Amino acid sequence: MIKCGFCKKVINGQPAYLNQKVYHSGCLVRMKNTRLDKKYKKSLFEGALKHLIIKHQEIGKEEDQFLGQTTLKKYDIYENAFSLAKRNGLKKTYKQFSDYFGVSEQSIKRTLGLKYASKETWKHIKKGRISAMRVAEIIYSKGRKHEKEIVEWVIQTGATKYETSNYRTGEEKSMQMLSGEYSGLISQIKKIGGVITKSKSSMPEKLRDKLKPHLETLKVNLDEVLKDWELKWK
Secondary structure (H helix, E strand, O other), X not given: OEEOOOOOOEEOOOOOOOOOOOOOHHHHHHHHHHHHHHHHHHHHHHHHHHHHHHHHHHHHHHHHHHHHHHHHHHHHHHHHHHHHHHHOOOOOOHHHHHHHHOOOHHHXXXXXXXXXXXXXXXXXXXXXXXXXXXXHHHHHHHOHHHHHHHHHHHHHHOXXXXXXXXXXXXXXXXXXXXXXXXXXXXXXXXXXXXXXHHHOOOOOHHHHHHHHHHHHHHHHHHHHHHHHHHHHOO
16 A cells, blocks of 8 residues: 555555656646745745845834934943043942932943044044944943944944844954864863873872883973963062
């Protein structure tokens, strides 16, 4: 008894072949139409989704510019508030101003990060190439050191806020690579130390004699490295 590979109903008078799928003639047509229908629906979905993505990006740009203008206004307020306190000989903290304005300390610190923006970045802001809000977030989250790199990347690529938050600087990528290399080194040091510790009493004398000069050299090198680190980090 053989069943159709599409509808699973019995096919009468059809010889059986090992591992061969057979179909009713009508089912073959239905299969073809089903596949075409799926491709057509997928094409329709992807086309409609692409249109929605473009609309979403346009709204994102409008929102970015609006929040950028709001950020500039808040920047002026916070900057004036700190200047006012300073002129009157008052020492005010971010915490105190967060209570005054009803916002988080983080929000005030992020907004005031604009005062560290370079002249070139301010030119980009004024020309509308990048919003003040995005610049404030870049400086606050990534630091002044990487401002130029990330600002230029955002302008060139039109990166979204989400993409910008996930951006990894060249330094971060290098550190990640170094971290991987050093983690392997740490693993090797632990492994060598463990082997030597376990076998120090049972190790053959000839092997001990052979290892001794290498270990002594290693000790001298390690002592020099540790001494150098202590001097640098005092």
